[in-house]
Amino acid sequence: MNKLLTLWALITLSVTASAQKTITGQVLEKDTNEPLLGVSVLIKGTNKGTSSDFDGGFKLQNVNKGEVMVFSYIGYTTYEITINEQDELVVYLEPGTEIIDEVVITALDIQRDKASLGYSVDQLQPAEFAIAQENNIMNSLSGKVSGLQITQGNTGVDGSSRILLRGVTTINGNNRPLIVIDGIPVSNASSSGNPNGGRDSGDALSDINPDDVASVTVLKGAGAAAAYGSLGMHGVILVTTKSGVSKRGIGVTVTSSFNITEIALTPRLQNEYGMGAFDAFSPVGSDGRPNLDYPGSWSYGPKMEGQTYTNWLGQTDTYSPRGNPYKEFYQKGYSLTNGVSFEGTTDKSAFRLSITNQNTQGIIPNNTLKKNTVNFRASSNLTEKLKIDGKVTYIKSHVKNRPELGEGASNTALQLSLMPRDVRLSDAKNNTVDANGNEIKWNLDNTFNNPYWALNNVFNEDHRDRFQSAFSAKLDISDAFYITGKTGLNYVVTEGTEHAARGGQANYNGLGGYSTNTSKSSSWNSDILATYTTNFLGFNATASVGANYRSDSGKSIGVSGRDEKVPNFYRISNYAVVSDSDYFWEKTMYSFYGLGQISYGGYLYLDATIRNDNSSALPAANDSYWYHSENLSFLFSKFFGLTSNMFNKGKIRASYAKVGNDTSPYRTQSSYSIDQTRTLDYTVASIPGSIPNPNLRPEVSHSWELGTELGFFKNRIHLDFTYYETLTEDQIMSIPISGTTGFGSYTTNAGAIKNKGYEAQLNIIPIETENFSWDMGVSITKSNSIVKSIDESVEAITLNSLMAVSVEARPGEEFGSIYGLDYLRDNFGRKLITNAGLAQPGERIKLGSINPDYYGGISNNFKYKNFSLRTLVSYQKGGEFFSWGRGYRQMFGTDATSLIGRVDGIVEDGINEHTGFENTVAINPLLKNYTNNFVSNIRTDLIFDASNVRMKEIALTYNIPKKALGNSGIQGVSISATGRNLFFIYNAAEDIDPEASNGSSPTATALEHASLPSTRTYGINVNINF
Amino acid sequence: MKRIQTISYKLLIVLLVGTVITSCDNILEDVRQDPNNVTSIDDAPLFATAVRSLFNGTLDEGSYRFAGQHAHYYVAGSTARLPDQYTDGFDGAYNGIYNSMYSGVIKHIEEVLYITSQPETENPVRYAMANIIGVMGYARITDGFGEIPYTEGGKGKTGDILTPKYDTQEFIYNDLIQRLTASINVLTNANPAMGYPKSDPIFSNDLSKWIRLANSVKLRLGMRLRYVDNNLSRQVVSQCLTAPLMEDNSHNASMIETEGDGNAWYNRRIGYPSIKMSTMLVDQLKNTSDPRLSIFVAQDANGNYTGQTNGLNDEAFGKSDLASKSDMGLALSSQDSKLYVMTASEVYFLKAEAALIYNTDPTEANDLYRKGIETSFKQWDIDSGSITTFLSSSTGTLSGSTTEQESQIGTQMWLALTPNYYEGWCNIRRTGYPVIAERTDSDLERGVTNGIMPSRFLYSSFELSTNGTNVSEAISRQGANKIDTPVWWDKN
DSSP, rough: OOOHHHHHHHHSSSSSOOOOEEEEEEEEETTOBBBOOSSSETTTTTOOEOOOTTEEEEEEEEETTTTTEOOOOOOBEEEEEOSSSSSSEEEEBBBBBOOOOOOOEEGGGGEEEGGSSSSSEEEOGGGSSSSSSOGGGGGTTTTTTTTTEEEEEEEOOOOOEEEEEESSSOOSSSOOOOOEEEEEEEOOOOEEOOOTBBBOOEGGGEEEEEGGGEEEEEEEHHHHHHGGGGGGOOOOOOEEESOOOSSSEEEEEEEEEEEEEEEEOOBBOOOOOBBBBBBBBBOTTTSSSSSSSSSTTTOOSBBBBEEEETTTTTTTEOOOOOOOOOHHHHEEEEEEEEEEEEEEEEESEEEEEEEEEEEOOOOSSSOOOEEEEEEEEEEEEESSEEEEEEEEEEEEEEEEEOOOOOOOOOOHHHHHHHSTOOOOOOOOHHOOOTTSSSSSSSSTTTTTTOEEEEEEEEEEEEEEEEEEEEEEEEEETTTTTEEEEEEEEEEEEEEEEEEOOOTTTGGGGGEEEEEEEEEEEEEEEEEEEEEEEEEETTEEEEEEEEEEEEEEEEEEEEEEEEEETTTTTTHHHHHHHHHHHHHHEEEEEEEEEEEEEETTTTTTEEEEEEEEEETTSSSSGGGGEEEEEEEEEEEEHHTTOOSSSSSEEEEEEEEEEEEEEOOOOOOOSBBBBEEOOSSOOSSSSEEEEEEETOOOOOEEEEEEEEEOOOOOTTTTTTEEEEEEEEEESSSSEEEOOOGTTTTTTTEEEOOEEEEEEEEEEEEEEEOOSSSEEEEEEEEEEEEEEEEOOOOOOEEEESEEEEEEEEEEEEETSSSEEEEEEEEOOOOOOBBOTTSSOOOEEEEEEEEEEESSSHHHHHHEEEEEETEEEEEEEEEOOOOEEEEEEHHHHHOOOGGGGGGGTTTEEESSEEETTOOOOOOOEEEHHHHHHHIIISSOOOOOGGGGEEOOEEEEEEEEEEEEHHHTTTSSSSEEEEEEEEEEEEEEEEEETSOTTTOSSOOHHHHHHGGEOOOOOOEEEEEEEEEEOO | OOOHHHHHHHHHHHHHHHHHHHHHHHHHHHHHSOTTTTSOOOSSHHHHHHHHHHHGGGEEEEEEEIIITTTTTTOOOGGGGGGGTTTOOOOOHHHHHHHHIIIIIIHHHHHHHHHHTTTTOOOHHHHHHHHHHHHHHHHHHHHHHSBBOSTTTTTTTTTOOOOOOOOHHHHHEEEEEHHHHHHHHHHHHHGGGGGGGOOOTTTTEEEEHHHHHHHHHHHHHHHHHTTHHHHHHHHHHHHHHHOOOOSSGGGOOOOOOOOOTTSSHHHHSSSSSSSEBBBHHHHHHTTTTTTTTHHOOOEEEEEOOOBBTTTBBBHHHSOGGGGOOOOTTTTTSSSSSEEEEEEEEEEEEEEHHHHHTTTTOOOHHHHHHHHHHHHHHHHHHEOHHHHHHHHHHGGGSSSSSSSHHHHHHHHHHHHHHHHHHHHHHHHHHHOOOOOOOOSTTBBBBBTTTSSSSOOOOOOOOEEEESHHHHHHHHHHHHHHTTTTSOOOOOOO
């Protein structure tokens, strides 16, 4: 702190003196002459500036002759003027779409000239996320921002998204960037399913209404995000909501969009062999039905040729293929969103109120989402010196029947993918319950349901009420000194209920069960910041000091019961065996920080931040820790006078940051839990499975980046390139330890991970005429995270695993190596085959990695008169994933690849382990697929290349000309036809979507299992302004 | 003037910041402690957890998927029958068995031993009782795996040991026996008030029963050494025979699980994969007109008792009509079915074997054998008439050569141990009785053991990666990490 105050004093005491004057004026929209509110007015090359008020008026003091004033406003072409003799200005801004060299919102909501920043920032405008709408706004950013990787699993409506900014920097953490809405950091946690089951409960990001968003800014590196302290360690995404019209008066906007979702990609199934094993029908048992245990219920029976046989229900039937069950089972989903917003601006105040209603129906008939959002934001200049701004958002959402995923019993995709190929889906639909009330299905295995039994008997729903508020005040103490205060609350109540009827062995052992859970979480965040701006000796400087207080807490209460008493009644009293739970957590952090910016000559800019965090999650001795960051921007084109018609901008930037991080609460103290008992007359207590660590220290990451921005032909060619490195050390990790210690893990500071990469964004405007323009952008990101070390007690940390495949952090290797068993081979790599003709499991080796070699997007935007067409292609080269879905389908004989060897058997490629001669023993494909995939766990052939190129987005928009609207009172109408995730241009894994994961953890894409079909969405979107 | 204003603003900020800093330290302290758990506790609730874990361990994967099928008590359906095909691709299950024993019984016993040996909380009686449970827990783990971390095991918290070294089974057995002897000595003159008057799930703090339990376990461990360290075995067994042992079913160490769904066999019987009783068991009970048939085995749909053959290959299994076979009997698989870790009938059969082999007294052996059968029958509430009838049949009397008599004892031990399937598997491995025939028939799967009953669990890949050096040392001493590598005491 002392250092900071000294710096502060130094800056404030420096004397300023030069021939300066005051400029006043007004900013108006060209053609309409309406005043524009909130236009950024900056002296070029300095931090000195202001913004226009409700009349479009502005006043800027201490302006030097010869300086250039820049007027910029989102959605308008930037205007520049050199100050000579004039004291008053009237500036007309023209609506436009110039996207380069803009003013961007940076950390702590400070608006900055992008040229002055020493780190990489991307800012997106509504056109990029509000037209082809997604329930989760983050999905709209996919492929549009270099360094940002977003994957959306196939997890039903309101699913969560996996988000990584510049790859992975911590081994244990979720690595998700911080989301800040109107200055208030909100929880970005996601609760997702996994390949072993579970459901995706969505993430907080799906509660952002795209129509309310004015801009999204992505602060990629630690240098950009350092002002947020440990919360911003994985980068920051700043969402700014709309705050009122730019023009005086009242405006009403009505938006409506309707989208249809349909299945786009399903696994290829074989259509030749039906139920049975070893080419024979399953023997009919004493109950008149075929034996439905393994492997009799697999699709390895005789060839289907219309012969008469006893089907799975015990009926005489003809034995024939029944088509693609996915197409028959899943329906077209739709989503209808209607919104209306009212905006108004007076001479002192502005407000915006919006109400949005969304109804979504998923591809599974009972999977629905209803969401209502009310958003109110208002701001006012109470006095000349005091401005306040406040907003309240209330979001109520109700989701029914989030689908069970992966190996979960009621995962419909799992059931359909394994269903014997001679089973009619209509038979499954019409035969769900027998006379005793028990589920009817085609196999005895109680790890799967009949999909229709599940549809009729397994339910879940949740209600989420999210309340967000933010309030801020800005007090101008003098022209050079102001204080802002900001406080905000994010409060969420979630109620979830699920139940399954009696009779399905796979659910609650056939007894029926119920659970309901209510959880509340709140985070309260407050900031105070004082900023002082001055000029001295040709330098412009701004210094700020601030403090932050943040308190997060949560409570959940749940009851669950099993053994249903009467049918179709879902309250806890109806269950014989009941247990309940409650849990509370709390974490507090307070921080102090300082920011300083200094610039010289309009070509050299230096930023520095320093911050001290104090966290309750760390032990008292180590709970206070410091960060700092330094960012440098140098406009060499200006300094060397290189600017010409051809070369208009040359900038290099450099940034260094040291950031720390704390951890989740309660990891430092040993404790005992009191176990819940209902029948015992004595107390039972147990010791938690993880060994706490009273000496935890904050983890530390050091990162630096170097970048350049080059503009040619007035920015018609613009390149932005960044190279970055981050080393994160002393990571707080839960290290898995030998079970013989009595524990599963212990918490410690261990390990280092080095993340490096580059990202580039090239924008070209090949054609720009009055009526027609074409601009294109290409982004590429290569990110590589190498695990330098982990705790010496373990060889590797398993991050995720499924069926003997693990995703690991292993020293010296990339984060996210995929490990599994290879074939047993000789020294020449030939498979060693047994006398029986079977391959054998060999070494556990690295079979792949989740990390793409590179990825990015290619966008093309065309504009012709009132038409505009936006297209986005996203691509990924490299990276692998394990598909247990394929492995399972092969074993069950439903997969198209299981057709190999049905007639003559399969001769494994390799040599006999005893004779050394080439293997010639033909084995039954059932035996091979079952043995290799399930018994021997050989994974080599179930690893797939994740490379793909997909048509991510197409949006065609028509703006009805104002002339055509005449005196209708309507000021603007735009109609868009949009499509998302339309098709694969290339997919190395062919019939499996490499992004079809079951969750949103950093390693979720590594493991595919029985994922729901991938979908495409298309629809129309209408926007009317009154 | 303006200057002064600025300075006063700055002063104000400095004061504000100062106030905030000093008050903030308390803010953090207030929320640092975990409100969901307690930070200190009496050892009794931890002891109760350890005891309950020991009983529920008889239902774990090691018993249910492995021991029960290896010992030919039953056959599971679906993929749960894979261990019955003598294969070894169960890395996760092996790890689970290991972890649940250490994190259940061992971890909590280590904590109790630690608490009851600290100066301010010292309690030798509780220490002795905890030792008995610890010995049973450790015996179970070493019987399944062979060498295991013992002196350093379960001490992740009490001893900060994260990579515990392995001990030989010989060392472990010697030490377990000594711990039992020490515990018996302490408990013999102990004040019960110092025990667990309110937290003993087995004997309600009846210390005389605890002594009988400790001595009976010692007898079991002593007999376990018969083929590997005969001298020590004789010495330990003779000590046991002069001390109080379990004599009737009131001395049995049993527990009824009343929490949750109760006995896990209930859900397994009604659920999936189905469990069908073994042909070997059903035939044994049928052929000897054993009244335990209707107790251990449920009638099939036609009112008959039909067993399922163990070890069928996939094709033969598909044709075997598993669904039509007999389920496990209700007495073994109801929610309130008792769990056993040691019974008086087992003690009688151990004594019978000792009498036959160590005392070479066939008459005494026969008396003890008949007492064992009688006690087992009484355990299942079989009426005295049926007991008399059965004892008067040829099965009721030891006859033939010593080997034949040993076989008879082994078979009755196997039946009497039901439902402690894990101990059933151990006893077969030790004695070779009842004989589990090598699988040679073409319908049978020979697995990775060439058709021989597996003799241990594997160290998991997780253990190999987290405690590699130590487990590798154990493997180099003990032999390859395979399921047919016998543990130290297994010589048959």
